[in-house]
Structure formats: C-alpha cells, structure tokens
Amino acid sequence: xxxxxxxxxxxxxxxxxxxxxxxxxxxRSSGSKxxxxxxxxxxxxxxxxxxLTGFGIEDMLGKHKGFINLELELLMDDSLNxxxxxxxxxxxxxxxxxxxxxxxxxxxxKENGFSLALDDHEYSPVYHELYEIVDIVKVDLMLSPxxxxxxxxxxxxxxxxxxxxxxxxxxxxxxxCLDLGFDLFQGYYFAKPSVMEKKQMDDSGSTLLKLMRLLxxxxxxxxxxxxxxxxxxxxxxxxxxxxxxxxxxxxxxxTVSHAIAVLGxxxxxxxxxxxxxxxxxxxxxxxxxxxxxxxxxxxxxNMAACHQSLKWGHDSAEKAFMTGIxxxxxxxxxxxxxxxxxxxxxxDDIKNALVARQGxxxxxxxxxxLVEQLDFTHLDRxxxxxxxxxxxxxxxxxxxxAWRQGIA
Numbered sequence: 090x091x092x093x094x095x096x097x098x099x100x101x102x103x104x105x106x107x108x109x110x111x112x113x114x115x116x117r118s119s120g121s122k123x124x125x126x127x128x129x130x131x132x133x134x135x136x137x138x139x140x141l142t143g144f145g146i147e148d149m150l151g152k153h154k155g156f157i158n159l160e161l162e163l164l165m166d167d168s169l170n171x172x173x174x175x176x177x178x179x180x181x182x183x184x185x186x187x188x189x190x191x192x193x194x195x196x197x198x199k200e201n202g203f204s205l206a207l208d209d210h211e212y213s214p215v216y217h218e219l220y221e222i223v224d225i226v227k228v229d230l231m232l233s234p235x236x237x238x239x240x241x242x243x244x245x246x247x248x249x250x251x252x253x254x255x256x257x258x259x260x261x262x263x264x265x266c267l268d269l270g271f272d273l274f275q276g277y278y279f280a281k282p283s284v285m286e287k288k289q290m291d292d293s294g295s296t297l298l299k300l301m302r303l304l305x306x307x308x309x310x311x312x313x314x315x316x317x318x319x320x321x322x323x324x325x326x327x328x329x330x331x332x333x334x335x336x337x338x339x340x341x342x343x344t345v346s347h348a349i350a351v352l353g354x355x356x357x358x359x360x361x362x363x364x365x366x367x368x369x370x371x372x373x374x375x376x377x378x379x380x381x382x383x384x385x386x387x388x389x390x391n392m393a394a395c396h397q398s399l400k401w402g403h404d405s406a407e408k409a410f411m412t413g414i415x416x417x418x419x420x421x422x423x424x425x426x427x428x429x430x431x432x433x434x435x436x437d438d439i440k441n442a443l444v445a446r447q448g449x450x451x452x453x454x455x456x457x458x459l460v461e462q463l464d465f466t467h468l469d470r471x472x473x474x475x476x477x478x479x480x481x482x483x484x485x486x487x488x489x490x491a492w493r494q495g496i497a
Contacts, residue, residue, distance in 0.1 A: 097149065097486075098463045101377040102156065102253065102275045105267060109377050111154040111178065113275065115463065137172065146173060148487065151494035154178050158208060161185055165194055174202030178225065183209045192218050206253070212244045220248040225273065227253045230262055242269050296323060297361055298429075304358040305411070310349070317345045327357075362386070362414045378417060380493065381461075386413030387489030389457050395485065397476030398449050411435075412442050412450050413457060449475075460486065 098115035137157065149155065156178045163169070164181070179198060185191060195205055199222060206225035207216070211233055220226075226245055233241065245252055254266040257276030266274065300316045300323075302308075317323055327348050349357060362382075386409075393399040393409035402408075415429060430440045442450035452471060459468040460482060472479065 098461070099149070099490075100275060101380060102273055103377060104273060105271075107274075107377070109153065109380055110273070111156060112150060113156040113180075114149070137169075145491075146176065148491040148494055150176060154204070156180055156206065158182060161191070165190075169198070169203075170201060172203075174198075178204040178206050180206045180208040180227070181219070181223070183207070187215055187219060192222070195219065195222050209255075212241045220245070220250065223250055225251045225253050227255050227275075228271075229255050230258070230266075230276075231256045235262075235265060238265070238269055242271075246270070301358065301361050304354055304361065307354075310346070313349065313354075314345045327360075359410075362411070382414055382417045383493040384489045385417060385457050385461065386410045387492040388460065388485050389413040389453055391485035391488045392453055392456070392477065392481065395477050395481040396449070396453065399453070408436070408439055408450060409453060412439050412454055415439070415443055416454055 099112040100115060101109050102111040102113060104110050146155075154176055158180045159169075160182060164179070164185075169179070181195070199205060204225065205223040206227055207219065207223050208227050209229045209232060210216075210226050211228070228238070228241065242252065251272040252270070253273035253275060254262070254271045255275040257263050257266065257274050262276075263274060296316060300313065303313050303316065317327060327345065352360075389409040389412060390406045393402075393406045396405075399405035399409065415435075426443055430443060435443075438448050438450050441447040442454050445451065446455050452475065456468060456471045456475065456477075459465075459471065468482075472482065
C-alpha cells in the first residue's frame with residue numbers, strides 16, 4: 090500500500106439464538122481512501138499479517154472465530170500455518186476450481202486444525218468432494234432467490250456441514266432462513282442497529298438509566314447504593330462483576346458498598362452503559378449491539394485524546410465515550426432520542442451530537458460511523474477538520490477492539 094495505512098473491519102456472525110460467535114474480517118486500504126482492491130491475494134495477506142502484528146488475534150477476535158477470504162495463491166501457501174488454526178475459518182471463494190490439488194490442500198488444512206467454508210455458494214454436484222470436507226457453506230441471499238432455497242438446503246443437508254445465510258437484510262429473510270434450518274447468520278440486519286426491531290425499555294432499563302444519571306452527576310453514595318439494593322438482579326450482576334478474575338482482588342466482595350469502592354465509579358459507569366444493551370436479553374455480552382456499542386464508544390474515547398480541540402478538555406474523553414454509547418442506545422429502544430437526553434440530563438454538546446450530529450462531538454461521532462462502514466472516501470475530509478491522522482484512527486480502533494475483548 091502506498092502509505093502503509095490499513096483498516097480491519099469486523100462483521101458479526103451469529104447463531105440461531107442471535108448470539109455473536111464469530112467475525113468476518115474485512116480489509117480496507119486507506120492509501121486511495123476507497124474500498125477498491127485490485128489484488129485480492131495482497132488484500133488477504135494484509136488481513137493476515139496486520140491482524141497478527143498490528144492488532145493481535147486476541148484483541149481482534151477475543152474468544153471468537155475469524156473468517157478470512159482466500160484466493161488460490163494464498164490458500165496453497167504454507168505461510169497460512171502461522172495462524173492459529175483452531176480460531177480461523179478459511180473461506181474458499183466461489184471462483185476456485187475443484188481440482189485434486191485443491192481437495193488435497195483442504196484436507197491438509199483440516200488436519201492442521203483449520204475450519205473451512207465455501208463462500209457465496211450455490212449447490213452443485215461438482216463440489217461433492219469439498220462438501221464432504223468443509224465445515225460451513227455460506228449462501229448469499231442476494232444471489233440465491235428465496236424460491237430455490239428449500240431445495241438447495243435439502244441438497245446440502247446430505248453432508249455434515251453448517252449452513253450460513255449471508256447478506257441477511259431484513260427480519261423476514263432472517264425468519265425464512267431460521268425456518269429452513271440455517272445454523273449461522275450474517276448481514277446488515279444484525280450489524281446495523283438502525284434496521285433492528287425496537288423494543289420497549291423495561292423496568293431494568295429504566296433503573297439503569299437512573300443509575301447512569303446518578304453516576305454522571307457524581308451523586309451521593311447512598312443514592313447509588315439504594316438503586317442497586319432496589320434491584321436484586323442488578324445487585325447480583327454487580328457482585329459477579331467485582332468478583333471476576335479481572336478485578337485482581339483476593340477477598341471476595343459481598344456488599345454493594347464494598348463492590349462500588351473496589352470497582353470505582355468510572356468502571357461501574359462503563360458497565361452500566363453496556364448493560365443497557367443487554368438488559369434481560371439472555372445473550373448478554375454476546376449481543377451484537379453490545380459489541381458494536383463497546384467498540385464505537387471505546388474508539389471515540391481514544392480519538393478524543395487525538396482531536397485538536399477535545400484533547401485539552403479534562404472530561405472530553407468521557408463525553409466522547411458517552412456519546413458513542415448513547416448514539417446506538419437510542420436506536421435500540423422505542424423511545425425518542427430527546428427523551429433519552431432528557432432522562433440523563435446530558436450537556437448541550439452531547440445532546441447536539443446525538444440529535445443532529447452537530448458540534449465537535451457530533452463530527453467525531455460521524456467519523457466513527459464512517460470508520461465502521463470503512464468509508465474512507467468521506468472520512469478523509471473529516472479527519473482533516475479534526476486535525477487527526479489515519480495513524481490516530483488506526484491506534485484508536487486497535488485500542489477499542491482490545492478494550493471490548495477485555496470486558497467480554
């Protein structure tokens with residue numbers, strides 16, 4: 090690449106319970122500020138190298154698996170063995186021709202611990218040998234009409250494989266694929282909260298909003314403890330959090346006041362913000378919205394430290410984090426953003442950012458959304474206005490991924 094800049098996107102892959110179980114890694118070069126990649130092998134090599142050296146497998150994927158597209162040249166290269174096979178799913182592109190050499194290579198990769206998937210695939214008897222080897226077949230709903238899916242699924246079910254529906258755009262498509270027996274799902278229906286069904290905020294969500302407001306306003310300790318004590322489930326979750334390995338304490342905590350003292354208000358505030366997305370949802374931290382919210386908020390917090398205006402403010406990083414969290418929260422629950430803002434008594438700069446993408450925080454939020462979309466054509470101008478470099482964006486993205494995995 091011309092200037093050595095690269096970005097790695099992640100699109101969530103979910104199971105039938107809509108729990109996050111893997112990511113597809115997406116590559117973009119910022120050299121031309123576009124998503125056009127003329128050398129697919131070079132792009133994939135960059136994904137592999139940069140995941141290992143730039144981000145790190147653990148920061149990028151955590152405990153989840155990572156799907157990576159491979160052209161024939163890289164598929165046949167022994168350099169793949171540097172990857173942790175148990176965590177990588179190699180996607181075989183639809184352009185690959187089935188040959189004895191390809192089949193033999195796939196068998197060898199399986200023996201080395203890799204999982205294999207056929208990408209953008211439609212059933213054909215020509216692939217019989219591969220069907221007996223691969224673990225997953227990805228069916229592109231844009232390429233495979235709904236009318237033919239039933240017969241296609243019937244053919245695939247003769248083999249020991251999982252079926253993944255990709256490019257799932259609507260709730261109707263998701264339900265159709267569920268009924269047909271698909272095992273895994275990927276697409277904008279899950280990755281973009283603006284198209285997800287909204288839900289009414291339950292009592293637990295209202296309690297969390299109240300708690301967030303108290304923490305943001307530096308409320309009295311007694312008032313904070315009172316909120317926890319009034320919600321048994323919330324107290325239980327707090328004690329689970331503080332007694333986890335991550336706190337590094339030797340003596341177990343058994344009271345709300347002790348838990349708050351050990352964790353500190355800042356950590357509790359972060360936890361509360363993310364808990365708003367999980368609520369009573371059994372997916373918890375495997376909810377794709379929790380994942381998206383955590384990464385966006387962490388990214389904005391780190392970018393605030395680089396921003397030519399925000400980096401001088403003592404609370405700018407915290408405001409940026411809060412803006413990132415709430416920008417997704419308001420799309421999840423069936424309440425207007427104005428009501429969210431009112432309930433939390435937010436400052437004008439956060440309010441303007443959320444309601445109209447205005448002000449310094451509003452522009453930073455818009456930049457975060459462009460990074461998520463890997464849209465560097467429009468991102469470049471925003472970075473110039475903020476006095477931020479692509480290197481700053483890359484480092485902020487890396488730190489956000491790492492922080493997300495740390496709270497999983």
